Amino acid sequence: MNDFSGHLPRSRDYRRLLAGLFFAGIATFAQLYGPQAVLPQISDAFDVPPTTAALAVSAATLGLAVAVIPWSIVADRIGRVQAMTIGMIAATLLGALAPFSPDITVLLVVRAAEGVALAAIPAIALAYLSEEIDGRAIAAAAGSYIAGTTVGGMSGRLASGWVGDLADWQTGLWVTAAVCAASAVAFIWLIPRARGFVPGRFRVTAGPSIARRMGLNLRSPAQLALYAQGFLLMGAFVAIYNYLGFHLIEPPFSLPTALITPLFLAYLAGTVSSPWAGVLASRHGRLVVLLGSTAIMAAGSALLLVPQVYVIIPGLLVLTAGFFGAHAIASGWAPAAADPEARAQASSLYYLGYYAGSSLFGWCLGFVFHGVGWGWFVATVIAMCAVAGMLAFGALRRRADA
Numbered sequence: 433m434n435d436f437s438g439h440l441p442r443s444r445d446y447r448r449l450l451a452g453l454f455f456a457g458i459a460t461f462a463q464l465y466g467p468q469a470v471l472p473q474i475s476d477a478f479d480v481p482p483t484t485a486a487l488a489v490s491a492a493t494l495g496l497a498v499a500v501i502p503w504s505i506v507a508d509r510i511g512r513v514q515a516m517t518i519g520m521i522a523a524t525l526l527g528a529l530a531p532f533s534p535d536i537t538v539l540l541v542v543r544a545a546e547g548v549a550l551a552a553i554p555a556i557a558l559a560y561l562s563e564e565i566d567g568r569a570i571a572a573a574a575g576s577y578i579a580g581t582t583v584g585g586m587s588g589r590l591a592s593g594w595v596g597d598l599a600d601w602q603t604g605l606w607v608t609a610a611v612c613a614a615s616a617v618a619f620i621w622l623i624p625r626a627r628g629f630v631p632g633r634f635r636v637t638a639g640p641s642i643a644r645r646m647g648l649n650l651r652s653p654a655q656l657a658l659y660a661q662g663f664l665l666m667g668a669f670v671a672i673y674n675y676l677g678f679h680l681i682e683p684p685f686s687l688p689t690a691l692i693t694p695l696f697l698a699y700l701a702g703t704v705s706s707p708w709a710g711v712l713a714s715r716h717g718r719l720v721v722l723l724g725s726t727a728i729m730a731a732g733s734a735l736l737l738v739p740q741v742y743v744i745i746p747g748l749l750v751l752t753a754g755f756f757g758a759h760a761i762a763s764g765w766a767p768a769a770a771d772p773e774a775r776a777q778a779s780s781l782y783y784l785g786y787y788a789g790s791s792l793f794g795w796c797l798g799f800v801f802h803g804v805g806w807g808w809f810v811a812t813v814i815a816m817c818a819v820a821g822m823l824a825f826g827a828l829r830r831r832a833d834a
Contacts, residue, residue, distance in 0.1 A: 441569045445624045449564055450576045452623030453557055457580025459520050459615035460553040462588030463527045463546060464492055466608035468673055469593030469693055470601035472681065477601060478536040483798040486674045490791040491540040493670070495547025496554070497787035503555035504780035505642060512560035512626050512776075519552020520616045527609040531602035547787075554783040559776040562767045563628030568714070574764025575710025579703045582756055586699030587611055589673075593693030645774040649781050654769055657827030661722070661762040662786030664820040665729065667793030668813040669755045672733070674794050675801045675809065676748070684739055698748040702756030709757035710764065719834040722761040723821055729754030730817035737810050758820075759786075769833060 439446040467474065467488040475485035507515040526546040533539035557577060565573045588608045596604030649655045676695070680687045705725070713721045732754055735747025763782055770778030793816075801809040828834050 439564055439624075440566050441572075446565065446569075446573075448622045448624050449561070450573060452619050453561065453577040454580030454583070455615040455618040455622065456516060456520065456553050456557060457577055457582075458584035458587060459524070459612045459619060460550050461581045461584030462591070462608050462615070463523055463612045464496070464550055464588070465489060465585045465673075466527075466588035466592040466605055467492075467543070467601075469589040469677075469696060470596040470604050471674065472677060472689060473596055473601040474536075474539075478539075480536050482675070482678050483795060483802070484536065486795055486798055487536075487540055488543055489670065489674060490795045491543040492547035492550070493787040493794065494791035495544035496551040497547075497784050497791060499548040499551035500555035500780040500783045500787070501646075501777065503552045504559070504776040507552075507556045507559070507776055512556050512563075513623055516552050516556050516560070516623075517620055519549050520619065523549035523552075524609060524613050524616055527612060528606065530609075531605045551783075551787075554786075555780045556776065557779075558763055558782075559767050559779040560626065562764075562775055562779075564624070564626065570764060570768050572707065572710040572714055575707035575760040578706035578710075578756055578760040578763065582699045582702035582706060582752075584615070586696055586703070589696035589699070590693065593689070593696065597690045597693065642777075645771075645777045646781070648771045648774045649778045652770075653827045654831060655766060655778060655781070657823045658762050658766045658769070659782050659785035660823045661726075661758060661820050662782050663789035664816045665726065665755055665758055665762075665789075666786045667789030667797075668733070668816040669729075669751070670790040670794035671797035671809075672736070672748075672751065672813060675798055676736070676744075678801070679806050680741075680744075685741060687741070695745065695748060698745070698752045701749045701753035705753035705757040706760040709760045713761055717834055718761050718765050719824065719828050719831075722758055722765075722824055722828075725754045725757030725761065726817050726821045726824070727754070729758060730814050733810055733813045733817065737807060762824075765833075769831070 439449060471485045471488065474488055475482055503515060503519065523546050526542060526549060530539060530542045530546065533542055558574060561573055561577060562570055591607045591611055592604035595607045677692045680692050709721050709725055729751050732747045732751030735743055735750065766782040767775040767779040797809060797812060800812055
């Protein structure tokens with residue numbers, strides 16, 4: 433019988449666990465979103481329209497969305513840390529191969545495979561955290577993990593964008609792969625062995641067992657509402673970052689790409705807001721912080737309608753802070769609210785919705801942008817935030833852990 437009740441805050445293993453997952457977030461999200469900063473260059477290099485170039489991001493997020501549930505099953509069989517390590521190493525190798533792609537088709541195939549490998553981290557990390565951390569500290573700890581994902585997303589975009597401006601998009605992606613390799617080494621060195629989960633504790637060989645664990649989550653209105661947060665908010669967020677660069681290189685801005693890349697420093701707002709959201713949720717409740725963060729994201733989006741760079745920059749900061757605050761709450765709430773034997777699947781289903789939204793809206797909102805303009809594009813993003821907030825309020829307001 434396992435009587436481990438979780439690492440306590442300020443303990444050595446608690447700090448190592450958070451640091452390890454922080455580096456896992458960097459390794460994952462730097463690779464996942466590194467190409468976003470060089471999408472205009474990929475569009476020019478392969479002579480494809482922006483919506484096709486944006487598939488370099490969507491292909492990876494789609495691969496990730498497809499693979500999160502299989503990875504959760506693998507993690508139940510071989511262990512959380514082992515599965516994350518395998519996925520991280522495979523993704524780093526694929527990331528180094530992607531710049532060798534001779535055409536857009538090969539690039540998209542390699543990126544999709546990279547997404548499949550990267551899925552091991554988001555599929556498992558929060559389930560691992562919920563099993564290894566004292567229950568009272570889960571929300572704050574999840575915020576720290578999400579902070580690592582923001583640093584990863586920012587560092588990958590900055591590395592590829594700045595190096596891409598100086599050299600080419602291929603060199604930019606190679607530098608990003610090097611950052612991810614270093615982060616993977618740090619993760620493997622820091623992460624404590626799992627004590628709250630024993631591989632094979634749940635039967636995974638028969639279909640009904642997996643189906644039952646999936647069904648426990650899919651029959652829960654609260655879980656479905658949390659999955660909808662990832663689907664809608666992430667879809668809106670990625671679409672903004674995919675197409676903002678294309679918007680800013682056009683009149684009335686006409687900015688060079690060298691000045692657009694620093695806008696990804698806005699991710700620092702998410703690095704601050706995600707752990708802060710976790711702390712606020714521990715004090716005031718998850719739902720209040722989730723709804724407040726979503727409203728902040730919508731307000732930041734509205735500022736992007738003003739055709740002035742000095743307004744767009746703070747708007748992007750506000751939008752990013754709001755998104756990562758909401759994501760920190762929803763992603764940590766899903767496994768914490770799930771049945772203990774279905775936590776890995778709850779986390780995987782959340783990320784299935786999260787990356788399905790990224791893949792779908794990160795691509796199709798480009799047709800809104802190019803078809804009817806930036807104003808309708810931003811209005812669609814704000815509407816998605818409103819729908820997410822209404823679903824959260826309707827399904828989660830009566831929960832004891834809200």
